[in-house]
Amino acid sequence: xxxxxxxxxxxxxxxxxxxxxxxxxxxxxxxxxxxxxxxxxxxxxxxxxxxxxxxxxxxxxxxxxxxxxxxxxxxxxxxxxxxxxxxxxxxxxxxxxxxxxxxxxxxxxxxxxxxxxxxxxxxxxxxxxxxxxxxxxxxxxxxxxxxxxxxxxxxxxxxxxxxxxxxxxxxxxxxxxxxxxxxxxxxxxxxx
Numbered sequence: 753x754x755x756x757x758x759x760x761x762x763x764x765x766x767x768x769x770x771x772x773x774x775x776x777x778x779x780x781x782x783x784x785x786x787x788x789x790x791x792x793x794x795x796x797x798x799x800x801x802x803x804x805x806x807x808x809x810x811x812x813x814x815x816x817x818x819x820x821x822x823x824x825x826x827x828x829x830x831x832x833x834x835x836x837x838x839x840x841x842x843x844x845x846x847x848x849x850x851x852x853x854x855x856x857x858x859x860x861x862x863x864x865x866x867x868x869x870x871x872x873x874x875x876x877x878x879x880x881x882x883x884x885x886x887x888x889x890x891x892x893x894x895x896x897x898x899x900x901x902x903x904x905x906x907x908x909x910x911x912x913x914x915x916x917x918x919x920x921x922x923x924x925x926x927x928x929x930x931x932x933x934x935x936x937x938x939x940x941x942x943x944x
Contacts, residue, residue, distance in 0.1 A: 795868030
């Protein structure tokens, strides 16, 4: 199954089982790219948020006119920060971005319980590495990519190339067949 990819300078479509790495210098333009990815050619999607709370994700989806009825959110920040949490069928929690096993398991449960074209967004791998270390984040990213392949889903993985050294960025880059790089002016180029 192929998925349309509405990202400037990206391929027109990607096959199910594909993860796309989005390298970016700051988070300024990533919301637009993320929401374009999520709202195109999708039946259901999961936002794995290690950088913002579920409420902030909901505000982002609303701002960019994404159909929230197709959305589920995995909030990895609110518990650790002591924010109030309102569990629902669409909002799930893990205790911290360091809970990589919990993130992978919640992703598996989402993919198992939905049919059709499924997408995930991981915002961000950088935060996972900050909390759990680069090795842990690298391993979890690999496990998430395996789930995409198993369930014929696709995913967009955010990684800040300003925060990590070249060796670390290259380690993550090697996990992906499709890599898009966002520059400081909001332009996107595809790495071959």
